[in-house]
Amino acid sequence: MEILRVEHLAKIYGKGEQAVHALNDVSFSVNKGEFVAIIGPSGSGKSTLLHMLGGVDNPSKGKVFVDNTDMYTLNETQLAVFRRRQIGLIYQFYNLIPVLTVEENITLPLLLDGHKVNQKELQDIVKTLNLEERLDHLPNQLSGGQQQRVSIGRSLINHPSIILADEPTGNLDSKNSKEIMDMLILFNKLYKQTLIVITHDERIALQADRIITIEDGLLAKDEVIRP
Ligand code: ADP
Numbered sequence: 753m754e755i756l757r758v759e760h761l762a763k764i765y766g767k768g769e770q771a772v773h774a775l776n777d778v779s780f781s782v783n784k785g786e787f788v789a790i791i792g793p794s795g796s797g798k799s800t801l802l803h804m805l806g807g808v809d810n811p812s813k814g815k816v817f818v819d820n821t822d823m824y825t826l827n828e829t830q831l832a833v834f835r836r837r838q839i840g841l842i843y844q845f846y847n848l849i850p851v852l853t854v855e856e857n858i859t860l861p862l863l864l865d866g867h868k869v870n871q872k873e874l875q876d877i878v879k880t881l882n883l884e885e886r887l888d889h890l891p892n893q894l895s896g897g898q899q900q901r902v903s904i905g906r907s908l909i910n911h912p913s914i915i916l917a918d919e920p921t922g923n924l925d926s927k928n929s930k931e932i933m934d935m936l937i938l939f940n941k942l943y944k945q946t947l948i949v950i951t952h953d954e955r956i957a958l959q960a961d962r963i964i965t966i967e968d969g970l971l972a973k974d975e976v977i978r979p
Contacts, residue, residue: 753783753784754781754782754783754784755782755783755784755786755818755819755913755914755946756781756782756805756816756817756818756819756913756914756946756948757780757781757782757815757816757817758778758779758780758781758804758805758814758815758816758817759779759814759815759816759817760777760778760779760813760814760815761775761777761778761779761801761804761811761813761814761815761816762775762776762777762778762811762812762813762814762969763775763797763800763804763809763811763812763969764812773969774797774800774969775797775800775801775804775811775969776968776969776970777813777814777970778797778801778814778966778969778970778971779814779971780964780971780974782914782946782948783946784913784944784946785940785944785945785946786946786947786961786962787937787940787946787947787948787949787959787960787961787962788947788948788949788960788961788962788963788964789949789950789951789956789957789959789960789962789963789964790802790948790949790950790951790963790964790965790966791950791951791952791954791957791963791964791965791966792965792966792967792972793967796966796967796968796969797966797968797969798918798950798966799918799950800969801966802916802918802948802950804816805818805839805914805916805948806835806839806841806916807823807824807831807834807835807839808835808841810824811824818834818838818839818913818914819838819913821834821838833865836861836864836865836910837861837865837910837912838910838912838913838914839912839913839914839915839916840906840907840908840910840912840914840915840916841907841915841916841917841918842900842903842904842907842915842916842917842918842920842936843903843917843918843919843920844918844919844920844922844923845923846891846896846899846900846902846903847903848891848899848902848903848906849891850890850891850892851890852890852891853887853888853889853890854883854886854887854888854889854890854891854894854902854905855874855878855887855888857891857902857903857905857906858874858877858878858902858905858906858909859874859909860906861906861909861910862909862910865910873909874909877905877908877909878905880935880938880939881901881902881904881905881935882901883898883901883902883905886898895928896923896924896928897924897927897928897931897932900920900921900923900924900928900932901931901932901935904932904935904936904939908939908945911943913946914946914947914948915936915939915940915945915946915947915948916948917936917947917948917949917950918950919950919951919952920932920933920936920949920951921933921951921953921956922952929953929956933956933959936949937959958977960977960978961976961977961978961979962974962975962976962977962978963975963977
């Protein structure tokens with residue numbers, strides 16, 4: 753089942769002589785439960801693509817369908833709600849809210865939607881992420897690996913259609929990197945959670961079902977690793 757479809761996506765930053773064509777006519781689709789790695793040289797347009805997939809920034813041209821919703825036909829308020837419910841974002845530098853505890857950071861997307869926290873489900877996620885002892889801690893009382901685990905929890909709590917991760921292990925040592933990728937892959941396999949990860953790390957890319965290579969704003973290669 754298709755969960756994401758990108759049609760002729762383009763992004764131009766700036767205007768006239770300053771214009772940067774960051775993304776040029778990119779099209780592809782992703783099925784529910786796939787783990788896709790996005791690779792390519794620095795400056796090739798990977799983060800730009802992820803931002804467009806995540807509804808973070810408007811494309812200059814083209815369409816993004818997430819679970820059959822044409823995202824950029826939504827108005828700003830609708831898009832904010834859609835994004836919160838359907839898209840889990842994980843960044844290199846965690847982007848946690850410093851004044852909120854681990855538990856509050858993880859459950860924030862639910863509370864913003866006015867939903868009650870399902871305690872059983874929260875405990876399951878927290879246990880899998882090995883954060884049971886840290887629920888009352890603030891982000892600055894945690895290691896980098898722990899902070900990234902919190903951001904994974906926050907991205908999963910709403911059961912989004914897709915998880916988008918931009919270099920999720922880029923700031924971590926190899927032990928923590930492996931732990932974070934193992935957890936993302938566990939959720940991908942266990943819950944059929946669709947996962948799209950930008951990475952520079954070949955070892956991570958080779959764990960994916962499929963590798964998309966972006967070069968000069970174009971989809972240069974789309975290889976299935978595990979059918
Ligand atoms: P990657 O993630 O592959 O390193 P990016 O998507 O970050 O590449 O960038 C693609 C191109 O778009 C680069 O030339 C970059 O300088 C440019 N770019 C990215 N964001 C902006 C922006 N906000 N304003 C202007 N140019 C940008």
